[in-house]
Amino acid sequence: MITNMIKKPKRLLPLLLAAVLTLSAFGAGAKQASAAAVTASPASPVSHYDYFKDAYPSLANADSHVFKTVTYEDLVRLFESQGTFAILIGGAWSNETQADIGYINEVAKQYGVTTIYNFDTKLDGKDVEIADSANKYSHYYVDLVNKYLPNLSTIYDKTDGDPAHLVSYSANGTPVVASKLQAPFLFVYDKDHKAEDGVTPAPVIASLEKHGASESLSYDASYFANSTLIDSYKTKVQNVLSQVPATEYDTLTNWEFIGDAFNQTFWSENPTYNPNIADGNKKVTIFTQGVDNYDVFEHVTYDQLIRLLQTNGNYVILFGGSWCPNTQADIRFIANQAKLKGIDKIYFFDTKLTAGIDVAKTTHPHGNEELQIRTNNHDLAYLYGDLVSTYLTNIKTQNKSAATPAVISYTKEGVSYTADRLQVPYLFAYNKENKDADGAAAPILGHIELMYSWTGAASNVDPAYVFGDGIADGFNNAALLKGLDALYSRLEAVPTGLAAVNASTNRSNDGQITGIKNKALEYKKANEPDTAYRSADSSLDAITGLPAGAYKIRYKAKPGYQGPVTASGKPRTPAEVLYNAGQSVDIVIAATTTVQDPPPVSSGPWPTTPPKVEDAVTTTPAAGNTDILKAKASSETDETTGETLATLPKETLTSLLSKAKESEKAGKSAVIEIEVETAEKTHLAQLTIPKLSFDEITADTDAELSISYAGLGTVTLNAAALQAISTADSTGDVSIIIAKSELTPEGQEILGDRPVYDFTVFVGDEQVSSFNGGRADVSIPYELKAGEKAEAIIVYYVNDEGGLETIRGQYDASSESVNFGTPHFSQYIIGYNAVAFDDVPDSAWFSKAVGYLAARGITTGTGGSSFSPEAPLTRGQFIVLLLNAYGIEEEISGADNFADAGNTYYTGYLAAAKKLGIATGIGDNRFAPEQTLSRQELFTLLYRSLKALEELPSEQTNAAIDSYSDAAHVSPFAQEAVQAFVESGVIAGSNGKLDPLGVTTRAHAAQILYNVLSKN
Structure with a gap:
C-alpha cells in the first residue's frame, strides 16, 4: 500500500494551538528535570517538584515511590517522636544508593510500607559530609548517632579500629566516636524499643548496609544484569522491613515537622x-x-x-x-x-x-x-x-x-x-x-x-x-x-488558563478574555503601543466589553515588599520595590458573525499549473538568463487516505541532470521544475527521489529544485538548501512532503478557520528541518474570503515550543497564492489580521501599506486607534520600523551604541543597527535619533541598510531617475540610493516629482517599506 511508504512528519498538529495562549520565550538553561518530577495540580497555581524522580533515574518512571526527604531538623524531630519509622541514610551522590533505591522502593510498596524517610549526611548533597572525621562539623553526626541510635554497636559492629568505619571528633582533647553508616543504610527505628532484657534502649530494630558489610560489589551494568544479586538484595530489604508488621509503620505529618x-x-x-x-x-x-x-x-x-x-x-x-x-x-x-x-x-x-x-x-x-x-x-x-x-x-x-x-x-x-x-x-x-x-x-x-x-x-x-x-x-x-x-497575584512567568470568548459580530464589543481572577494582569490591543496597557480587575473572572481582534495580555509591573531602609516610627511602613511587567501572550477574539460593508470580493481563477510534459524533460528559457527544466512525476493516490506518492523515472532524472549541466555550461542558471499530479481528495503529497540521483544533482550542478503539488502548493529549494539535505547522515531516499490540515476547534476559536500546511523533508528515516543557510520558497494557492483584505493575509510559523511567530509572507493577487520564504521546514498557518486605524481610511493612498505593516506587528500606531500618517518620522523611529520589518531583535542594555542613543524605546534597536552595520551615524559616534528625515535621507538610510542585509530588491523596471522633473534636486550622497529604488520600482514619485527634500511622514515611510517588503 502507498500509505506504508508515506513519511510521517514528527509533529502533532492537534497540540498546535495549546501554546497560542501561553507564548513564552523559554531559553536553554540548566538541566531539565524528568518530566515526571515536575507536576501541577489542576486546583493549584503552583508546580510540585518530586526530588526523588529527578535525582534518581531508577525512580523517574515509577508510578509512585515511598521516599520523603528529611532535613537535619526533621530527622531530630523524627528521632524524638513516638512510633515506628523506616529510614534510609544515603544521597543521590552515592552510586550504591542510586543502584539500590529502586529495589528498596519496589519491596517497600509490595510489603505495604508507605513512607521511608531519607536523610543525606552530605548536607549540601555533594561535599559537606558530616559523617567524616575530617569534616569540622562531624560532631553533628557523631552526637546524633550516639544520642538516638545507641544500639548500633551491637547490631552493626564497626568498632574494629579501621578509621574508614568510624566518625570522630575531639571534645576537649577526648575523642568522641560513632559508627560510620555506609550509604545506602536502611533501618527500622522506634525510640521506645527495648532490647531483650526489656530495659536497654534498642531503637534500631533492624538494619541493612548496602548489600551487607561483607559484600564488595561493583555497581556497573553487570550488577544490574545479575538477577541473582538483585533478588538477594531485595530479600534482605524484605527481611529488614518485615521485622515490623506493615500496619505498624508510622508517618509524621506537617503538624510534627x-x-x-x-x-x-x-x-x-x-x-x-x-x-x-x-x-x-x-x-x-x-x-x-x-x-x-x-x-x-x-x-x-x-x-x-x-x-x-x-x-x-x-x-x-x-x-x-x-x-x-x-x-x-x-x-x-x-x-x-x-x-x-x-x-x-x-x-x-x-x-x-x-x-x-x-x-x-x-x-x-x-x-x-x-x-x-x-x-x-x-x-x-x-x-x-x-x-x-x-x-x-x-x-x-x-x-x-x-x-x-x-x-x-x-x-x-x-x-x-x-x-x-x-x-x-x-x-x-x-x-x-x-x-x-x-x-x-x-x-x-x-x-x-x-x-x-x-x-x-x-x-x-x-x-x-x-x-x-x-x-x-x-x-x-x-x-x-x-x-x-x-x-x-503572580505565580507564573506568563498568564495561563486564559480563553477567548468570541464577539457576536466583527462590529460588537461583547468579546471576553476569561481566566483572569486573582491575577495581576494588564492588556491591550495588539496594534496599540505599550503605553496603552490597561489593568484587568483581578476580582473578576473575565475582561469584558472587547471587540473582535488580537490582544496582548501580561502580568503588570507590581511591587515586592520589604522593610524600610531607615527607622521612622511605629508601626513601620514597608518599602515597595517594583518588579517589571512580564512578557505578553497573544489572545485572539474572533467574531461569530461577520458584518460586511462592501460587497463580497469575487475570486479569480484557480492558479494555473505548469504545462504537462509527458515522459520527457523540456527546457523553457526564462527571464534573467535562466533555463526552466520541466518534468512530470509518476504519481498514485490512495483515495481512502488522501495521500499521494510520486516518484521520478530514472531516465527522467538522468535527463534533468544532463540538461542542467548543459544550461550551466552555457552560462545560464538552471531550475528543475517537477509537476506532481494529485487527486481531488489529496491532502498529503510526497515526492521521493533516489538519494544517488539527488546527490548527483547537488554535487554536479547549482540548480534549484521546484516541486509543484497540484492544488496544494509549490516548494522551491535553492542550491544551498539542496546541499543541506544531501549532506544528511542517512543514505535513504529523499522525500519532500507537503500536507494540508485544519486547526483544532480550540485553534479555530482563536484564529478562525485558517488553513494549516506542514512541509517536511526526509532522508531515509531522518527528518531534515534546517537548511543550514539555504532557503525554501513556498507558494500556496489561496482564495480571498469575502471581505478579506490582501494586505492583512499573514503567515504564522509554528516554532518548536508550539508558539506562533509571524514570518515574512504575503498574498499575491496575480497568482492567487500566499508566498513566503523559510530557512527551515515546519508547520505554517495562513492567518488573517486586519488592523484598522481611525485616521487611515480605506481610500487613502497609503492604506494598504499601513494595513500590511500593522497586520505583521511592524507598526502599532501612535495609540488610541491612531496611526498619525502625516506626522514627521524621526531617524530613531525609522530604525525601529526597519528592524521590526526584517525581524531583527534589539540588543540588550549595555551593548555598544551611539553616544546619543539615550535610554528609550529605540536604544536597543540603534545598538543592533550599529552592530550589524545597518546604521553608521552622522559622525562623532552620533546618530541623531530625534532628527526628522528628508525623503532622500530615508532612501539613503534604507538603501544602505538593505545592502548590509543583502535584501536589496532584485526586480528591475524601465523607470529612470531622469524622468522626474526634480531629479536635479537629489543630493550627491543620495544619488545611488534614489536611482536604485527608482529602477526597482520602490519609488514611484508623485505628479512626476520625487520631492527628495520633503519631510518624510509616517505614511511615506510605511509606503516605502511596503514597496520593499512586497518585492522580496
Whole structure:
C-alpha cells in the first residue's frame, strides 16, 4: 500500500494551538528535570517538584515511590517522636544508593510500607559530609548517632579500629566516636524499643548496609544484569522491613515537622508564653492544629533546593527557620493566605543547615550560628553565595536597597566573591525561565522580606519592638497581608488558563478574555503601543466589553515588599520595590458573525499549473538568463487516505541532470521544475527521489529544485538548501512532503478557520528541518474570503515550543497564492489580521501599506486607534520600523551604541543597527535619533541598510531617475540610493516629482517599506 511508504512528519498538529495562549520565550538553561518530577495540580497555581524522580533515574518512571526527604531538623524531630519509622541514610551522590533505591522502593510498596524517610549526611548533597572525621562539623553526626541510635554497636559492629568505619571528633582533647553508616543504610527505628532484657534502649530494630558489610560489589551494568544479586538484595530489604508488621509503620505529618515544631521552638525560647504550662502568663500559639494551613510547607534540603531551582515550573519558596522570631511572626499568615489563593505548596529552606540544633548542647537554637551559611566569610558561605548569584539573579532585598548595600562575602577556590544578602523570612515566587517585558532574565516574580525585629543597629526595622505579645504586630497585619496579596497575584512567568470568548459580530464589543481572577494582569490591543496597557480587575473572572481582534495580555509591573531602609516610627511602613511587567501572550477574539460593508470580493481563477510534459524533460528559457527544466512525476493516490506518492523515472532524472549541466555550461542558471499530479481528495503529497540521483544533482550542478503539488502548493529549494539535505547522515531516499490540515476547534476559536500546511523533508528515516543557510520558497494557492483584505493575509510559523511567530509572507493577487520564504521546514498557518486605524481610511493612498505593516506587528500606531500618517518620522523611529520589518531583535542594555542613543524605546534597536552595520551615524559616534528625515535621507538610510542585509530588491523596471522633473534636486550622497529604488520600482514619485527634500511622514515611510517588503 502507498500509505506504508508515506513519511510521517514528527509533529502533532492537534497540540498546535495549546501554546497560542501561553507564548513564552523559554531559553536553554540548566538541566531539565524528568518530566515526571515536575507536576501541577489542576486546583493549584503552583508546580510540585518530586526530588526523588529527578535525582534518581531508577525512580523517574515509577508510578509512585515511598521516599520523603528529611532535613537535619526533621530527622531530630523524627528521632524524638513516638512510633515506628523506616529510614534510609544515603544521597543521590552515592552510586550504591542510586543502584539500590529502586529495589528498596519496589519491596517497600509490595510489603505495604508507605513512607521511608531519607536523610543525606552530605548536607549540601555533594561535599559537606558530616559523617567524616575530617569534616569540622562531624560532631553533628557523631552526637546524633550516639544520642538516638545507641544500639548500633551491637547490631552493626564497626568498632574494629579501621578509621574508614568510624566518625570522630575531639571534645576537649577526648575523642568522641560513632559508627560510620555506609550509604545506602536502611533501618527500622522506634525510640521506645527495648532490647531483650526489656530495659536497654534498642531503637534500631533492624538494619541493612548496602548489600551487607561483607559484600564488595561493583555497581556497573553487570550488577544490574545479575538477577541473582538483585533478588538477594531485595530479600534482605524484605527481611529488614518485615521485622515490623506493615500496619505498624508510622508517618509524621506537617503538624510534627512544621506546625508543632514552630510552637515547641518558640515556647522553648519563651516559656512564659507557653499555654501548656501553669505559669504561662502570655498565651501565644503560632500554629493551631487542624486550623492553620501548615500543610502547605515542605522542608527542602540544600541539594533539593538547588535541583528545584534548575527545573521549569512555578514555585513559591520561603527562606527562614523555626528558630527565627521574624519567621515565627510571619509564617502563619504566609500559610493561611496561601490557602485562600489556592496555593498548596511552599518549599521551605533553612539557611542554617542544621536549623541551629546541636543535640549535645542546650544552646538556644537562635544562638547557634555554626552552620549558618548566610554569614560573612563562613567557610560554607559559598553555598549561599552561589545559590543567590546563580539562580536568584534579579533579587531585591532591604540590604540591597540601602545606601551602602550589605552583602555576603565569601571565598571559593581561593577567589573572593560577594552575593546579595537577604534577611529571613524571605518569601518569593520563582520561575527560572521568566523574562520581563524587556526580555531581561527575571526568575524572581515577586517577594516579601518583612522583619518585625532586627536587633543591634539604628536601622532596625522596629527598634521599639518587644518580642512576645506583638508577635504579629511589628509592622501590622494589614501591611503583611497587602504584601502577600501582591506576591500571590503572580505565580507564573506568563498568564495561563486564559480563553477567548468570541464577539457576536466583527462590529460588537461583547468579546471576553476569561481566566483572569486573582491575577495581576494588564492588556491591550495588539496594534496599540505599550503605553496603552490597561489593568484587568483581578476580582473578576473575565475582561469584558472587547471587540473582535488580537490582544496582548501580561502580568503588570507590581511591587515586592520589604522593610524600610531607615527607622521612622511605629508601626513601620514597608518599602515597595517594583518588579517589571512580564512578557505578553497573544489572545485572539474572533467574531461569530461577520458584518460586511462592501460587497463580497469575487475570486479569480484557480492558479494555473505548469504545462504537462509527458515522459520527457523540456527546457523553457526564462527571464534573467535562466533555463526552466520541466518534468512530470509518476504519481498514485490512495483515495481512502488522501495521500499521494510520486516518484521520478530514472531516465527522467538522468535527463534533468544532463540538461542542467548543459544550461550551466552555457552560462545560464538552471531550475528543475517537477509537476506532481494529485487527486481531488489529496491532502498529503510526497515526492521521493533516489538519494544517488539527488546527490548527483547537488554535487554536479547549482540548480534549484521546484516541486509543484497540484492544488496544494509549490516548494522551491535553492542550491544551498539542496546541499543541506544531501549532506544528511542517512543514505535513504529523499522525500519532500507537503500536507494540508485544519486547526483544532480550540485553534479555530482563536484564529478562525485558517488553513494549516506542514512541509517536511526526509532522508531515509531522518527528518531534515534546517537548511543550514539555504532557503525554501513556498507558494500556496489561496482564495480571498469575502471581505478579506490582501494586505492583512499573514503567515504564522509554528516554532518548536508550539508558539506562533509571524514570518515574512504575503498574498499575491496575480497568482492567487500566499508566498513566503523559510530557512527551515515546519508547520505554517495562513492567518488573517486586519488592523484598522481611525485616521487611515480605506481610500487613502497609503492604506494598504499601513494595513500590511500593522497586520505583521511592524507598526502599532501612535495609540488610541491612531496611526498619525502625516506626522514627521524621526531617524530613531525609522530604525525601529526597519528592524521590526526584517525581524531583527534589539540588543540588550549595555551593548555598544551611539553616544546619543539615550535610554528609550529605540536604544536597543540603534545598538543592533550599529552592530550589524545597518546604521553608521552622522559622525562623532552620533546618530541623531530625534532628527526628522528628508525623503532622500530615508532612501539613503534604507538603501544602505538593505545592502548590509543583502535584501536589496532584485526586480528591475524601465523607470529612470531622469524622468522626474526634480531629479536635479537629489543630493550627491543620495544619488545611488534614489536611482536604485527608482529602477526597482520602490519609488514611484508623485505628479512626476520625487520631492527628495520633503519631510518624510509616517505614511511615506510605511509606503516605502511596503514597496520593499512586497518585492522580496
